[in-house]
Amino acid sequence: MLKVKKLYKHFGGVKAVDGCSFEVEKGAIVALIGPNGAGKTTVFNLITGFIEPDKGKVLLYNKDITGMAPYRISKEGVSRTFQIIRLFPKMTVLENMMLSMQNVYENFWLSMLPLKQKKLHEAKMVNDALELLKFVDLEGKKNALAGNLSYGQQKLLEMAKALASEPELLLLDEPASGVNPTMLKKITNLLKELKKKGKTILFVEHNMDFVMKIADKVVVMDGGEEIAEGPPKKIQKNKRVLDAYLGKVIKIKRRKKK
Amino acid sequence: MLEFFASNYALNLLILICIYVILSVSLNLIIGYSGMLNLGHAAFFGIGAYASALLALAGYPYWICFIAAVFFAGLGGAMIAYPSLKLRGDYLAIATLGFGEIARAVMKNWVSLTRGPLGLPGIPKISFFGLTLTTKFQFFIFALIIAILVVLFVSKIVKSPFGRVLRAIREDEIAAQAIGKNIKKYKVIVVITGAACAGIAGSLFAHHITFIDPTTFTLMETILIVCMVVLGGVASIRGSVIGATILVLLPEPLRFLGLPTSMAAALRVMIYAALLILLMIYKPNGIFGEWRFRHAKSKEAL
Ligand SMILES: Nc1ncnc2c1ncn2[C@@H]1O[C@H](COP(=O)(O)OP(=O)(O)O)[C@@H](O)[C@H]1O
Numbered sequence: 001m002l003k004v005k006k007l008y009k010h011f012g013g014v015k016a017v018d019g020c021s022f023e024v025e026k027g028a029i030v031a032l033i034g035p036n037g038a039g040k041t042t043v044f045n046l047i048t049g050f051i052e053p054d055k056g057k058v059l060l061y062n063k064d065i066t067g068m069a070p071y072r073i074s075k076e077g078v079s080r081t082f083q084i085i086r087l088f089p090k091m092t093v094l095e096n097m098m099l100s101m102q103n104v105y106e107n108f109w110l111s112m113l114p115l116k117q118k119k120l121h122e123a124k125m126v127n128d129a130l131e132l133l134k135f136v137d138l139e140g141k142k143n144a145l146a147g148n149l150s151y152g153q154q155k156l157l158e159m160a161k162a163l164a165s166e167p168e169l170l171l172l173d174e175p176a177s178g179v180n181p182t183m184l185k186k187i188t189n190l191l192k193e194l195k196k197k198g199k200t201i202l203f204v205e206h207n208m209d210f211v212m213k214i215a216d217k218v219v220v221m222d223g224g225e226e227i228a229e230g231p232p233k234k235i236q237k238n239k240r241v242l243d244a245y246l247g248k249v250i251k252i253k254r255r256k257k258k
Numbered sequence: 259m260l261e262f263f264a265s266n267y268a269l270n271l272l273i274l275i276c277i278y279v280i281l282s283v284s285l286n287l288i289i290g291y292s293g294m295l296n297l298g299h300a301a302f303f304g305i306g307a308y309a310s311a312l313l314a315l316a317g318y319p320y321w322i323c324f325i326a327a328v329f330f331a332g333l334g335g336a337m338i339a340y341p342s343l344k345l346r347g348d349y350l351a352i353a354t355l356g357f358g359e360i361a362r363a364v365m366k367n368w369v370s371l372t373r374g375p376l377g378l379p380g381i382p383k384i385s386f387f388g389l390t391l392t393t394k395f396q397f398f399i400f401a402l403i404i405a406i407l408v409v410l411f412v413s414k415i416v417k418s419p420f421g422r423v424l425r426a427i428r429e430d431e432i433a434a435q436a437i438g439k440n441i442k443k444y445k446v447i448v449v450i451t452g453a454a455c456a457g458i459a460g461s462l463f464a465h466h467i468t469f470i471d472p473t474t475f476t477l478m479e480t481i482l483i484v485c486m487v488v489l490g491g492v493a494s495i496r497g498s499v500i501g502a503t504i505l506v507l508l509p510e511p512l513r514f515l516g517l518p519t520s521m522a523a524a525l526r527v528m529i530y531a532a533l534l535i536l537l538m539i540y541k542p543n544g545i546f547g548e549w550r551f552r553h554a555k556s557k558e559a560l
């Protein structure tokens with residue numbers, strides 16, 4: 001459903017993404033791994049329109065979404081989280097959730113009119129939001145300010161928010177990084193649950209245990225391009241991948257570039 | 259006491275308070291809810307005043323003058339909103355400041371339309387549906403109703419689902435885009451709405467004073483309105499109401515000192531400056547503000 005084709009993005013001399021191609025099949029959970037600086041987050045930003053590629057294409061259901069504004073790509077059904085958490089910290093957990101949902105009454109004129117349907121829709125959104133919050137175990141925090149949640153809870157909320165828009169494709173940038181073991185277990189279970197529901201997910205993660213448990217397919221990036229792709233078991237034994245993680249490949253490549 | 263409030267002096271002040279409440283609330287909508295430090299608000303005020311005055315002098319009924327004031331000020335808002343979407347922070351402030359100066363230059367130099375520095379005297383009294391506002395008291399009631407409607411309108415915007423998106427945009431533009439909000443559209447709507455409201459204030463002002471010239475709609479005027487917003491608290495509607503009231507009343511005691519006009523004017527500005535400094539030291543969020551003004555961030559690292 002998602003095809004990334006020969007994407008390039010250079011920042012001055014830094015070849016952040018350098019001819020990266022891969023595919024995410026519908027209903028699959030794909031892990032994007034690679035050493036720090038491999039260009040994973042930049043690929044996410046290219047897919048979601050926050051950065052325009054120098055070259056290459058992003059196709060969603062064969063529709064070219066390259067260079068579309070981020071809000072339009074979101075409306076096409078791509079939802080994401082950020083490596084560094086991005087919530088609306090001074091708004092409540094519930095408000096954070098409701099903002100992610102489809103709401104025609106956010107239109108200026110409609111939102112000014114005293115419509116009965118508007119109230120009904122708000123109530124429905126609250127209901128749906130609470131259901132999702134229950135799913136991530138945050139319903140007790142619905143009236144707390146998002147900024148007052150613990151780090152792990154904020155990660156969960158960001159995921160719940162991304163789910164609230166009922167996306168076709170969910171992109172998670174390091175969903176399990178920096179959380180304690182209990183929270184890690186919670187997030188692992190959450191993703192397994194989403195997998196059961198048949199969601200399509202592309203995620204970046206360094207925790208190999210986590211990747212092995214959840215991914216159907218692993219795409220390995222290094223130096224801005226994909227260097228390997230396959231089922232987790234095979235990737236684990238791939239020589240180039242092991243080298244990349246041990247740092248040999250990167251170091252040699254970096255030296256060559258200079 | 260009652261006599262005092264019925265005096266022309268007091269009524270003039272009350273009418274001015276109504277006008278400045280509209281100006282500060284509408285500027286707060288722009289500053290507090292779109293994150294734009296707009297230094298051209300007096301231009302929207304002026305455009306509304308001129309549109310209303312010119313049509314009234316040409317013999318049009320007041321409701322047409324009123325609509326024109328809203329329309330042309332809103333148009334001014336659109337003119338500044340679209341080109342400045344790409345700008346932020348200090349650049350945006352300078353661009354809006356430039357717009358304000360251009361608007362004032364047009365008022366001053368388009369002599370065939372505006373009579374330039376001579377100004378427009380003899381702006382007729384407001385009348386609609388066969389009712390003419392002849393006394394100051396009647397005018398005050400009218401201004402009060404309009405001011406209340408504007409305050410209710412802006413409060414409604416802020417509390418609606420539309421306003422919820424505005425608050426989200428103010429907190430994090432990138433996160434708002436990631437959940438499908440067209441932040442440019444929201445910002446443009448907010449600026450046009452704020453500008454249109456300032457146009458209403460302009461119409462009231464023109465028909466209240468019955469004479470307008472370009473010297474009213476200066477950067478100094480914008481700064482005064484910005485002070486009202488900051489004093490009350492950015493993104494606080496009731497803050498803007500209080501801020502406007504305080505700053506309209508504050509320099510009044512000076513009148514009774516019998517100073518020469520030039521000195522009184524300078525002293526007024528000094529009082530505003532001193533108040534702002536005190537505010538920055540002791541209450542940087544303003545009286546009711548939970549927010550300190552900051553430029554909307556969006557280009558920070560993803
Ligand atoms: N906006 C930017 N400007 C300049 N360089 C950037 C920018 N974003 C990323 N980079 C650089 O691109 C490279 C890839 O970064 P990133 O995509 O964040 O890697 P990863 O997420 O795989 O750790 C890094 O060297 C990083 O410093």
Ligand SMILES: [Mg+2]
Nearest residue numbers: 040041042083
């Ligand atoms: Mg990253």
